[in-house]
Amino acid sequence: MDALHDPQIRVMALHALEYCERLFYLEEVEEIRLADADVFAGRSLHLDLALENALEKSEVDLSCETLGLVGRADIIKKSNGEWIPFEHKKGASRAVDNAHHAWPPDSLQVVAYAMLLETKFGLPVSEGRIRYHRDNVTVRVAVDFDARQRVLSAAARARLLRSSPNRPPVADNDRLCLHCSLSPVCLPEEDRIARNKNWSPIRLFPPDREGRAIHVTSHSAVIRRSNDQLTIQVKDADDLHFSSNEIDSLILHGYPQITTQALHHCAYNGIPVHWISAGGRYVAGLLAGAGSVQRRLRQFKALSSPALCIDLSRRTARAKAESQLRYMLRATAPHQDRPRPCVLAANSIRACVKDMSNAASLDEIRGCEGAAARAYFDIFPELIKNRAPAEMLPDGRTRRPPQDRFNALLSFGYSLLYQSTLTAIVAVGLDPAVGYFHTPRSSAYPLVMDLMDLFRVALWDIPLLGSVNRLQWDPAADFNVTNAKVWLSASGRKKAIALYESRLEEKWKHPILDYSLSYYRTIELEVRLLEKEWAGEPGLFARGRLR
Ligand code: SF4
Structure with a gap:
């Protein structure tokens, strides 16, 4: 030309x-x-x-x-x-x-x-x-x-x-x-570490989030735009004002109203808006910016390779199962006091990890991952201390709809994690609809489901079980219970949101990159490392593990 x-x-x-x-x-x-x-x-x-x-x-x-x-x-x-x-x-x-x-x-x-x-x-x-x-x-x-x-x-x-x-x-x-x-x-330093294990990296990736998520939980709330601010009006309460540069996402729970002007403002300023149902299910999101065409084309091409999809799925499933195993062992230490069901569950997760390393197809990996998850969820009652109310004990894993309080909390937290992961994927410029492991059966984006698996244990299972053991939940006031389902009440939602958001701010040390960063930034980092897998700089994706 x-x-x-x-x-x-x-x-x-x-x-x-x-x-x-x-x-x-x-x-x-x-x-x-x-x-x-x-x-x-x-x-x-x-x-x-x-x-x-x-x-x-x-x-x-x-x-x-x-x-x-x-x-x-x-x-x-x-x-x-x-x-x-x-x-x-x-x-x-x-x-x-x-x-x-x-x-x-x-x-x-x-x-x-x-x-x-x-x-x-x-x-x-x-x-x-x-x-x-x-x-x-x-x-x-x-x-x-x-x-x-x-x-x-x-x-x-x-x-x-x-x-x-x-x-x-x-x-x-x-x-x-x-x-x-x-x-x-x-991520130049991460690339240098991937190529040279002895490289001493300089810290360039930011450790903390810059904005904050605004959760609107009142059904009577109205979100409007006023100049460069979003104003949240709730009946009988003072208006709240937020400038656009302090918000990194807006999450609407249930049925608050938002004006077209406020939606324009969010889209223009790159503030994602997410809707979560009153029952705690992720409904939809408005995320500005289609992302780079080149990035998406590379993603589509890469993820049409069965070999790459199997490799990424194996690594993701291993990371998830090993995190489940490590957490379970940590929560039931010392080993001589470990309850027998936990010993058996640990053995079966270890066997699943071994099998998934040799699995040759996505279906085989899914089978191993599912078996590890069942073993993990089955011992949750063992991880809850005796003084916690009996109503807070889980009865297996139930969803759509959850059948007990613990499962209602699990599902709600995973919805919050879904919106965080979706936000990071779109921010990096990838298409959430094209994944490598989960099949596109429901309305959920496959790539979000794939990547969420890396964070479920660290971002929600651990803080949730900790909060149950600290007796932070009121089985009567924090839940709405019917014969058909259990979901969170307004007070339960607020507590769960506070727990999740504070977990996002917590820092941990990445074992390979050897620097500390918040869990919020960890999600973004993993999405960027995933993108590098097919951009000629592979090797660091899904290497993070609980210590
Ligand atoms: S684009 Fe990357 S490699 Fe180039 S100077 Fe910036 S950080 Fe370094």
């Missing part, structure tokens, strides 16, 4: 390309853009730039079909009859031998603007200037033959990468990643 028919390349994309080809690919091809603190600081710097006289223009849009470039120069200034592009950078210049130089991505950028200025005004441009605000120096950049060639070569390379289905490898220079806004998405 020639430059006339290929979409134009942003000059800022050339800046990213010069910094790291993978950064260019993630931003331009996979359409991932995150604004970190440095990016925000750079933006406000641009807003603050004041023009000194009439021969200056700011934020000048430039484009040229022949060059195939488009961009917006910070400032252009006319001096001695010649236009000069000025770029303003928040950081410091590159110091070499006591002299100030421009960083290569910055000089490439300003030369590209110079070339665009030439075509706009039909006049030669011989230099560009870059103002580095941290050390308060201005560096001149010559727009000579070599500099122009660099721009043309970079544009050609950008076009080539844009048409490639393969994401470039992580940068050899790991110091670049320290200042890269996309490091939480790119």
